[in-house]
Amino acid sequence: MKLIRFFLWLGLLGSIAGAIAVASLYYYLEPSLPSTENLKSVKFQVPLRVYSSDHKLIAEFGEMRRIPLSYNAIPEPMVQAFLAAEDDRFFEHPGVDYKGLMRAAYQLLLTGERRQGGSTITMQVARNFFLSSEKTFTRKFSEIFLSLRIENELTKEEILELYLNKIYMGNRAYGVGAAAMVYYGKTVDQLTLPQIAMIAGLPKAPSRYNPLADPERSLQRRDYVLGRMAKLGFITEQEEMAARAIPITASLHTAQTEADAPYIAEMVRAEMFDRYGNDAYTTGFNVYTTIDSKLQSVANRALRNNLQAYDLRHGYRGAEQHLNLSGNEDDHTLDALLRDHRIVGDLPPAIVTGIEEKSATLYLGEGRYETLSWEVLEWARPFKTENRVGPKPQRADEIIKPGDLVRVLAESGDDGARLRLAQIPAAESAFISLHPDNGAIQTLSGGYDFYHSKFNRVTQAMRQPGSGFKAIIYSAALEAGFTAASLINDAPVVFDDPSLEGAWRPENYSGKFFGPTRLRYALTKSRNLVSIRLLRSMGIEHALEHAKKFGFNPDDLPHNLSLALGSGAVTPLQMASAYAILANGGFRVEPYFISRIERDNGELIFQATPVTVCDGCTEENSAGLPIAPRVISPQNHYLMNSMMRDVISRGTAIKARSLGRSDLAGKTGTTNDQRDAWFNGFNRSLVAITWVGFDSSKPLGRGEVGGRAALPAWIEFMQTALNDVPEQPLKVPTGMVTVRIDPKTGKRASVDQDDAIFEVFRSENAPRESSSEAASNTDPGKPIKGTASEEQIF
Numbered sequence: 001m002k003l004i005r006f007f008l009w010l011g012l013l014g015s016i017a018g019a020i021a022v023a024s025l026y027y028y029l030e031p032s033l034p035s036t037e038n039l040k041s042v043k044f045q046v047p048l049r050v051y052s053s054d055h056k057l058i059a060e061f062g063e064m065r066r067i068p069l070s071y072n073a074i075p076e077p078m079v080q081a082f083l084a085a086e087d088d089r090f091f092e093h094p095g096v097d098y099k100g101l102m103r104a105a106y107q108l109l110l111t112g113e114r115r116q117g118g119s120t121i122t123m124q125v126a127r128n129f130f131l132s133s134e135k136t137f138t139r140k141f142s143e144i145f146l147s148l149r150i151e152n153e154l155t156k157e158e159i160l161e162l163y164l165n166k167i168y169m170g171n172r173a174y175g176v177g178a179a180a181m182v183y184y185g186k187t188v189d190q191l192t193l194p195q196i197a198m199i200a201g202l203p204k205a206p207s208r209y210n211p212l213a214d215p216e217r218s219l220q221r222r223d224y225v226l227g228r229m230a231k232l233g234f235i236t237e238q239e240e241m242a243a244r245a246i247p248i249t250a251s252l253h254t255a256q257t258e259a260d261a262p263y264i265a266e267m268v269r270a271e272m273f274d275r276y277g278n279d280a281y282t283t284g285f286n287v288y289t290t291i292d293s294k295l296q297s298v299a300n301r302a303l304r305n306n307l308q309a310y311d312l313r314h315g316y317r318g319a320e321q322h323l324n325l326s327g328n329e330d331d332h333t334l335d336a337l338l339r340d341h342r343i344v345g346d347l348p349p350a351i352v353t354g355i356e357e358k359s360a361t362l363y364l365g366e367g368r369y370e371t372l373s374w375e376v377l378e379w380a381r382p383f384k385t386e387n388r389v390g391p392k393p394q395r396a397d398e399i400i401k402p403g404d405l406v407r408v409l410a411e412s413g414d415d416g417a418r419l420r421l422a423q424i425p426a427a428e429s430a431f432i433s434l435h436p437d438n439g440a441i442q443t444l445s446g447g448y449d450f451y452h453s454k455f456n457r458v459t460q461a462m463r464q465p466g467s468g469f470k471a472i473i474y475s476a477a478l479e480a481g482f483t484a485a486s487l488i489n490d491a492p493v494v495f496d497d498p499s500l501e502g503a504w505r506p507e508n509y510s511g512k513f514f515g516p517t518r519l520r521y522a523l524t525k526s527r528n529l530v531s532i533r534l535l536r537s538m539g540i541e542h543a544l545e546h547a548k549k550f551g552f553n554p555d556d557l558p559h560n561l562s563l564a565l566g567s568g569a570v571t572p573l574q575m576a577s578a579y580a581i582l583a584n585g586g587f588r589v590e591p592y593f594i595s596r597i598e599r600d601n602g603e604l605i606f607q608a609t610p611v612t613v614c615d616g617c618t619e620e621n622s623a624g625l626p627i628a629p630r631v632i633s634p635q636n637h638y639l640m641n642s643m644m645r646d647v648i649s650r651g652t653a654i655k656a657r658s659l660g661r662s663d664l665a666g667k668t669g670t671t672n673d674q675r676d677a678w679f680n681g682f683n684r685s686l687v688a689i690t691w692v693g694f695d696s697s698k699p700l701g702r703g704e705v706g707g708r709a710a711l712p713a714w715i716e717f718m719q720t721a722l723n724d725v726p727e728q729p730l731k732v733p734t735g736m737v738t739v740r741i742d743p744k745t746g747k748r749a750s751v752d753q754d755d756a757i758f759e760v761f762r763s764e765n766a767p768r769e770s771s772s773e774a775a776s777n778t779d780p781g782k783p784i785k786g787t788a789s790e791e792q793i794f
Helices: 002-032 037-041 076-086 098-111 121-130 137-153 156-166 175-184 193-200 215-231 237-244 262-281 293-314 331-338 466-479 519-524 528-538 540-549 561-565 572-584 634-650 654-659 706-721 771-777
Strands: 048-051 057-061 286-289 349-355 360-365 368-372 383-385 404-413 416-422 428-434 441-445 487-490 495-497 502-504 515-518 594-598 604-607 665-670 676-682 687-693 736-741 757-762
Touching (some): 057 262, 076 121, 076 156, 076 193, 076 215, 156 175, 175 193, 193 215, 262 286, 262 594, 293 441, 293 687, 331 349, 515 519, 519 528, 528 540, 540 561, 572 634, 634 654
Antiparallel strands (some): 048 057, 286 594, 349 360, 404 416, 594 604
């Protein structure tokens, strides 16, 4: 009995000593313990996601892949799998599982090694949110005390929600939502039982049990979790055995983008970084752009098809690379060689493995071989210069040889889809479309392939607009009192202008001269000399001030007569903004691409409020919309729109008549030596600008003018973009009159004149006399605008 009493007293004293030690340790550590209050409003690091206007994912930016889920959104089998793998007494213990700690202590005493940590899910939450991962007793006791505090302040469900959203699961995936997408490309509610068990086995050692890095060890861990679930009664033995029989099916799934708009994604990323710094990548922002995913796909295809067509016209530059092959390589070896060459745009790489007289065999990877017929090879005349190609090939080995790394393009042939020999275009292109009423960018493609060249030619390429700038010059002329019927002499001229470094002898593209020409016809046929004489007549300063209304900075434009030919440097985005004015009735809007920004919980933190065309609105009846300012008169807009419709109906963009619409207007643009080719076009609903050229500004080649090198992409895009858009007639504003005129003089036609045409004028500018009256009444010393006198037309 004495011995029993001794041990009882000893145990009591030991308990008291232990309690005192624990209390002392708590009071020692308590001041350094972090507050758990923030757990109630924790903000997970969630990547920046960019969406199209129709909610299609464009891009994701951020190191951590995470999809936060509420507890109710996590399937019960997922919860059970984690309990079985990590903490089956989670709903019973107070945050610290003393049985688990005793087992861990026993293992430590028995082996001298920390084989079991005894950590509960709550303790893991405490460690992951507040503590480091160092293995010290101080950290362990801090973890225990924090866990008790967390259990006192949060419910079990709240703790599990934090845990299942926080834990690292390998491959940059944090939380079960991200893990489901990364390993299976599914949401958590779509996972099967063996997939759930695999994910539940990851937290113990994400690198060791990773199914991508070590499938065998991952399988063992998964089966362990299934066994634990069966032992705890979460699943039946039959379910366990059926799940065990299924092999590992995990594979790496990156963020599945649904809209191909990487250039706009990069613009959003840069804008968000400017606004929020590094927080942009971790705060969980969802940015909704103005991009229409369907139209963006059409724009991408139109741009690429157009550059491929240009390449076909200018010959084959040869294989991308030559690989030294023995001829005995197996598919695995060829796959390894292809791995270093990614798909560029729509052009996958291929290795030439065999050549016949009129055909070639190519290896495309993963065991796929294709034979190219002579029909898809014979186009490849050798490239010599931008103006010349070599002779037509007679045999396949004149084009490519075994071991050549080449590109192929899928296209439609007479007998269905086929592959043809292709190459990465050396020329580049830009394409942008926007809504003219508010500037919302609908599509934006800054080049053939963003990952091949990240240079955004829509916003960064400063190029000469060429004749596309004549729209601004002619609009300025209308404001200066000229009319669509004013005559300007299309004749040779030499200017000695110091700002042009000597004598300047401009010419029309055709090299011909056509004499006195009406402005409407001159714009339709893009007559250079008429534009130059017109600019000199109205004055350069007047033209520059008018260009300012269209959004151009006069300081960035040439202050000489070359302005008439578009010799300044502008971006396609600036051209789109300017042409929106010509499309929307004369109002200035600002292009924009971010519609709204939300947090991942749906909280709206930014909503775009662009200035919007509201013709006839006042501040009182605009419904709160910022009203776009009018910068050109309705009469100026009508005349410009009318003349630019003629560019398509009978001018340099006549190919666009294939669209079968009467409401299209635009202007081609070509610069000296065909270094830049443009088409700037619109109807009332959409403005679209396309540019083609070399980044090095070398010539595109003889005949590669805007109507040939750029217009086809615009036509292909508009064919789809306007498919369901009804035609909108051009409404005549007040203050306009239609007059029957003599096409040679621009004056009123006589009653019996057979070749008379109709022209529209501002009422104050309408011709008052006929050609015959003008000839008899005009004082040679006082020329009248619109006559063909030498003084007036220079």
